[in-house]
Amino acid sequence: MLTVESLKKSYDDTSGRKAKRGSGAGTRVYAVGGVDFEVHDGELFTLLGPSGCGKTTTLRSVAGLERPTEGRVTLGGKVLYDHKQGINMRANRRGLGMVFQSYAIWPHMSVFKNVSFPLDVLPRGKRPDRKEIEDRVGQVLDVIELGAYASRPATKLSGGQQQRLALARALVTRPELMLLDEPLSNLDAKLRETMRFELKRLQRELNLTAIYVTHDQSEALVMSNRIAVMNQGRIEQIGKPREIYTKPATRFVAEFIGTSNFMEAKVVSVKGDEVQADTAHGRMVARGVERTPAIGDTVLISIRPECVDLSREPRGDVPNEWSGTIRNRAFMGDVVDHIVGVGDLEIRNRSNPNLSIPPGTEVHFTVAPDKVTLVPVD
Amino acid sequence: MTLATTTTRDDGAGPAPAPQPPEVTRPGRLVRLLRRPLSLQGLLVGGAVIIVGYLAVVPLGYLIHDTFLSADGNGVSFGAFSRAYGGNSQSGEMMLNSLWFAVGAAALALVLGTSLAYIQVRTDTPFKALFFAASLVPLIVPGILYATSWIFLGDPSSGLLNALVFKPLFGSTPINIYSVWGMIWVQGLHLAPVAFLLMVAAFRAMDPSLEESAAMSGASRITVLRRVTVPLLRPAMISAALLMFVQSLESFEVPGLLGLQNGIYVFTSRIYFVLRAYPVDYGAAGAYAIGLLVIAAAGVLLSAWLQRSSRNFQTVTGKAFRPRPVELGRARPFVGAGVILYFLLTVVLPVAVLVYASLLKYYAAPTHKTLSQMTLANYRQVLNMPLAFTALKNSLIVGLGAATAVMLLTSIVSWVVLRTKAPGRRALDLLAFTPIVIPGLVLGLALSFVYLRMPLPIYGTLLILLVSYCTRYLPYGMRYASSAMAQMSPELEESAAVSGASWFQTFRRVVLPLMSGGILAGWVYILVVSFRELSSTILLYSPGKEVLSVLIWEQFENGQFTTLAALGVLMVVLLVVLVSVAYRLGARFGLQNDSAN
Incomplete structure (x- = not known):
C-alpha cells in the first residue's frame, strides 16, 4: 500500500x-x-x-x-x-x-x-x-x-x-x-x-x-x-x-466530469436526507443528500443533462416538474441535446436521439429528486 | 537535420526545425513561370537561380580547370600536383601538421564544449549565465584577435603567462604559443563555444524521459550516463566533432599568426605562403586548395550523412518536462570555481591583455615602468590613420552589401525551394549550401582565378570582396531564410492570392514582412561575420581597398602589435554593439551558431 x-x-x-x-x-x-x-x-x-x-x-x-x-x-x-x-x-x-x-x-x-x-x-x-x-x-x-x-x-x-x-x-x-x-x-x-x-x-x-x-x-x-x-x-x-x-x-468536480446544469438556491427545509431549496425559477427537491446543509444556506444545485426528463405534456403530481421553451437542439448521433429556456436560465437535456422537439415548443421537464446534487458554494 | 541547416537557439525551444519542404500542391509552378520569362516573377526567380548557380559553381570550375591545365595551355596535366605534393615540398609534414592541428583542436573544443553543455543543461551549477556570455566570444572576438591575444599571453619571451607566472614561480618559460600545441589550444578554445552551443541543443532536444525511464528501471546515475545519455548523444557528438575538424582545417588566422613564425605549415598557410612567394605558382596553390577542399568536403558530407541517419533516433516526444537538474552537492563549489576559471581564461584574460597591449608603446610584461608609461597614443595613431577610416568604410560597404544581397537572394531561393514543386529545387537547395564546404582561402584563390581572366573589371575593386562574401555566407543566409519560410503557413500566401494579389504583391506584402524576423537575424549575422572575414579577403584585396580585418593583418605583418591591439579593441567594441543590437532586435535564433572563423 x-x-x-x-x-x-x-x-x-x-x-x-x-x-x-x-x-x-x-x-x-x-x-x-x-x-x-x-x-x-x-x-x-x-x-x-x-x-x-x-x-x-x-x-x-x-x-x-x-x-x-x-x-x-x-x-x-x-x-x-x-x-x-x-x-x-x-x-x-x-x-x-x-x-x-x-x-x-x-x-x-x-x-x-x-x-x-x-x-x-x-x-x-x-x-x-x-x-x-x-x-x-x-x-x-x-x-x-x-x-x-x-x-x-x-x-x-x-x-x-x-x-x-x-x-x-x-x-x-x-x-x-x-x-x-x-x-x-x-x-x-x-x-x-x-x-x-x-x-x-x-x-x-x-x-x-x-x-x-x-x-x-x-x-x-x-x-x-x-x-x-x-x-x-x-x-x-x-x-x-x-x-x-x-x-x-x-x-x-461537477464541471470537470461530464457536463452539468448549475443553479444557485437557498435551502428552505431539511427533513432527514431530503432537502428543499428555492432557486430564482422555482423549487427543487433533492433526496439522498449526504452532507445536509442548514436551513437558510445557499447551495449550488447540479443536475446532469441526462437526468432531465423532457415531455411535451405536463405529468403533474411528480416533484421537480418545471416548464420552459425549447431554445435549441443539437443532434450528436448517439444522443440529442435540447436546451430548455426557463426565464433567463438555460437547462440542458440529453436524451435518446429518437426525441426531437423543434425550437420554440413549450415543454415540461422533471428531475428525479435523487438525481439532484447539492454542492457547497465555494 | 543536415549540417547546413543546423541552427541552435538558447531559448530552450530546442533546435529550429530543419526546413522541410511542406508538400504544397502546386505542380510545375516554377516550370510554368519560367515559360513566361517576361513576367516579373519569372525574372526574379530565374535571376536568383542563375546567381546562386554562378556563385557556387563558377569559382570551383575555374579552380579545377586552372589547376589541371598543363603548362602549354591545353590538355590535362598533374604537374601542379607534383610540384605541390611531390619530392622535397615537405607536404607530408604539412599534411600531418594539418591533421594533427585539426584533430587536436576539434578534440579540445568537443571535450570542453560537451562538458560545459552537460554542466549547463543538466546540473545545478552556479553562474549559469556565464556560459552563454562565454559562448559569444567567437562572435565578438575574431580569430585573428584571439590569436593575437594569445601571442601576448603565450609568447616564449614576452608572453604574460611566461613572464608573470612561470618565470617567477618555476624559473622556466615552458609556454610556446608558436607550436602546434599552441595552435591547437587557441583554435580549440575559440571553437569550444560552437561545440558548446551544438551540444546544448543536443542535450535539450533529447527527451528527458529517456533518462528518467532508465532511472525508474533502477539504473544508477553512471549507468544512465553510460548506457542511455552518451549513446543517444553520440551522433550529435560525432557530427559536432567533424564540424570542428573541418573548421580547424579551414582556419587561416590561427596557423597564419602562430604557425608561420616557426615554419609550421598547414594547408591554408601553405597556400598563402605559395601565393606570397616569387614567382607565384598558381597551379601549386590550386593543388593545395583542391586537396583541402576534398578533405573539407568529405568531412562535411560525412557529418551531414551521420546527422541524417541519426534522425532514426527521434522518438515520439510528449510534453517537455523540465528535467530535474543533477544535484552536484559537495562538488558544486568546485564546479563553480571551474566555470569561473574557464570564463577568466577564455574571455577575460584575452580581452584584458588586448586592452593592456593597446595602451603600451612596445609590448612588454607589466612592470612598474611599463605601467607608468601607459598611453592612449595607439588609439590616437589609429584615429589619425587615414587608412583606418577607409578600411572601416570599406568593411561597412562590403558587409552591408553582402548582408542585403544574400538575404534578398536567399529569401527568393528559399521560396522556390520550399513553396514550389519545381524540378531541381533540391539541387538548387544543395547548390546554395555548397559554399559551406569551400574554405575561405580556397574561395579567394578560385575567385582570383576567375576574375584575373574574365574581362569583367572586378579584380582589384571592392566588388570582388562582395562577390566573395556573398558566396561564403550564402549557406548561412539560406539557413535563416528557409527556417523563417518553413515556419510560415503556405495558406497565408494562398489567401493573399485568393484576395487578388499578384505574385510580386504577395511576395512583397505578405511573404517578406512575415519573414522579416528571420531575415533581419540573418542580415545582422552576415554583417557581423563579414567584419572579421580574413581568409578569402587576404587573397583578394588590393592596396587602397583594405577592410578592417586586412588592416589588422597588415599590422601583424609589420610587427605593429600595439597598434594592432588598439585597432582590435575598437573592432571588438564595434562588434559588441552590433551583436547587442542583434539581440535587441529579438533576432536571437541561430545567432550563436557561429561557424565562420
Whole structure:
C-alpha cells in the first residue's frame, strides 16, 4: 500500500519559471499544495485533473524524479520520502515501474534490450542469469503480444506497439507499484479505446497496484477503482468513479466530469436526507443528500443533462416538474441535446436521439429528486 | 537535420526545425513561370537561380580547370600536383601538421564544449549565465584577435603567462604559443563555444524521459550516463566533432599568426605562403586548395550523412518536462570555481591583455615602468590613420552589401525551394549550401582565378570582396531564410492570392514582412561575420581597398602589435554593439551558431 501524506512541492520563483507561472518575483509557487491519499494493493488509482493541476508533479514525486518540498511517502513499510527525517530515496532505488507519456523507448536499443534493461542493471547479487532474463523478457513480451518483435529496433514499432513496449519494460521487474503518466494520450482515438480495456485487463489479471495520471475523464471513469480529482495542486474529491460522477463534492468536480446544469438556491427545509431549496425559477427537491446543509444556506444545485426528463405534456403530481421553451437542439448521433429556456436560465437535456422537439415548443421537464446534487458554494 | 541547416537557439525551444519542404500542391509552378520569362516573377526567380548557380559553381570550375591545365595551355596535366605534393615540398609534414592541428583542436573544443553543455543543461551549477556570455566570444572576438591575444599571453619571451607566472614561480618559460600545441589550444578554445552551443541543443532536444525511464528501471546515475545519455548523444557528438575538424582545417588566422613564425605549415598557410612567394605558382596553390577542399568536403558530407541517419533516433516526444537538474552537492563549489576559471581564461584574460597591449608603446610584461608609461597614443595613431577610416568604410560597404544581397537572394531561393514543386529545387537547395564546404582561402584563390581572366573589371575593386562574401555566407543566409519560410503557413500566401494579389504583391506584402524576423537575424549575422572575414579577403584585396580585418593583418605583418591591439579593441567594441543590437532586435535564433572563423 502506498501512502502519501501532506505532500507539497513548491518552486523557488526564479529564472524562466517566473513568467510561465505568472506570479511576482521572490514568491514561492506551489505546484502541489498538500496532497493526501492512499493506494491499496491491487487497485488502479487515478489522479485526474486539467493540465497544471499538479497531478504529474505528484506522480513524479512518488517516482522520485521530483524532490517534494514537504510531506511523506511510504510504500509498504518502506519510507520513500520523508521531509522531517530528511529521507529521499533515489528514483532508481525505489523499485517502481513507470510508463511515460512519450513512452521513452530507447531508440538505440532493440525491443528485447529495452525490456531487459531493468533486469540488466540490477545489482550483481540480485541480477538473474542470462537464461532467466531471456525467459522473463520473453514472458512479458508475450503478455503484451510483442513476442514476435523481440529483435527489432525499438523505433520500428508503431505508436501502439511502442506504448505496449513501455508497459512491458515497466512490468518486467514485477514492481510493487506502477506509475502511469498519461500513457494513452499519444495514441489515436480508436487505439486509445482498445488500450483502455487492454490496460485494465492486464492490471486486473496481474493484480497490479497502479497510479494512473490522466486529464481524460472518460478514461478515468472506465479504468479506475478510485479517482482523485485534482485542481490547483489540491485534491477536490476522492471516490469511486460512480460516486465522483453522481455525487460531485465540489463545483469543480461537477464541471470537470461530464457536463452539468448549475443553479444557485437557498435551502428552505431539511427533513432527514431530503432537502428543499428555492432557486430564482422555482423549487427543487433533492433526496439522498449526504452532507445536509442548514436551513437558510445557499447551495449550488447540479443536475446532469441526462437526468432531465423532457415531455411535451405536463405529468403533474411528480416533484421537480418545471416548464420552459425549447431554445435549441443539437443532434450528436448517439444522443440529442435540447436546451430548455426557463426565464433567463438555460437547462440542458440529453436524451435518446429518437426525441426531437423543434425550437420554440413549450415543454415540461422533471428531475428525479435523487438525481439532484447539492454542492457547497465555494 | 543536415549540417547546413543546423541552427541552435538558447531559448530552450530546442533546435529550429530543419526546413522541410511542406508538400504544397502546386505542380510545375516554377516550370510554368519560367515559360513566361517576361513576367516579373519569372525574372526574379530565374535571376536568383542563375546567381546562386554562378556563385557556387563558377569559382570551383575555374579552380579545377586552372589547376589541371598543363603548362602549354591545353590538355590535362598533374604537374601542379607534383610540384605541390611531390619530392622535397615537405607536404607530408604539412599534411600531418594539418591533421594533427585539426584533430587536436576539434578534440579540445568537443571535450570542453560537451562538458560545459552537460554542466549547463543538466546540473545545478552556479553562474549559469556565464556560459552563454562565454559562448559569444567567437562572435565578438575574431580569430585573428584571439590569436593575437594569445601571442601576448603565450609568447616564449614576452608572453604574460611566461613572464608573470612561470618565470617567477618555476624559473622556466615552458609556454610556446608558436607550436602546434599552441595552435591547437587557441583554435580549440575559440571553437569550444560552437561545440558548446551544438551540444546544448543536443542535450535539450533529447527527451528527458529517456533518462528518467532508465532511472525508474533502477539504473544508477553512471549507468544512465553510460548506457542511455552518451549513446543517444553520440551522433550529435560525432557530427559536432567533424564540424570542428573541418573548421580547424579551414582556419587561416590561427596557423597564419602562430604557425608561420616557426615554419609550421598547414594547408591554408601553405597556400598563402605559395601565393606570397616569387614567382607565384598558381597551379601549386590550386593543388593545395583542391586537396583541402576534398578533405573539407568529405568531412562535411560525412557529418551531414551521420546527422541524417541519426534522425532514426527521434522518438515520439510528449510534453517537455523540465528535467530535474543533477544535484552536484559537495562538488558544486568546485564546479563553480571551474566555470569561473574557464570564463577568466577564455574571455577575460584575452580581452584584458588586448586592452593592456593597446595602451603600451612596445609590448612588454607589466612592470612598474611599463605601467607608468601607459598611453592612449595607439588609439590616437589609429584615429589619425587615414587608412583606418577607409578600411572601416570599406568593411561597412562590403558587409552591408553582402548582408542585403544574400538575404534578398536567399529569401527568393528559399521560396522556390520550399513553396514550389519545381524540378531541381533540391539541387538548387544543395547548390546554395555548397559554399559551406569551400574554405575561405580556397574561395579567394578560385575567385582570383576567375576574375584575373574574365574581362569583367572586378579584380582589384571592392566588388570582388562582395562577390566573395556573398558566396561564403550564402549557406548561412539560406539557413535563416528557409527556417523563417518553413515556419510560415503556405495558406497565408494562398489567401493573399485568393484576395487578388499578384505574385510580386504577395511576395512583397505578405511573404517578406512575415519573414522579416528571420531575415533581419540573418542580415545582422552576415554583417557581423563579414567584419572579421580574413581568409578569402587576404587573397583578394588590393592596396587602397583594405577592410578592417586586412588592416589588422597588415599590422601583424609589420610587427605593429600595439597598434594592432588598439585597432582590435575598437573592432571588438564595434562588434559588441552590433551583436547587442542583434539581440535587441529579438533576432536571437541561430545567432550563436557561429561557424565562420
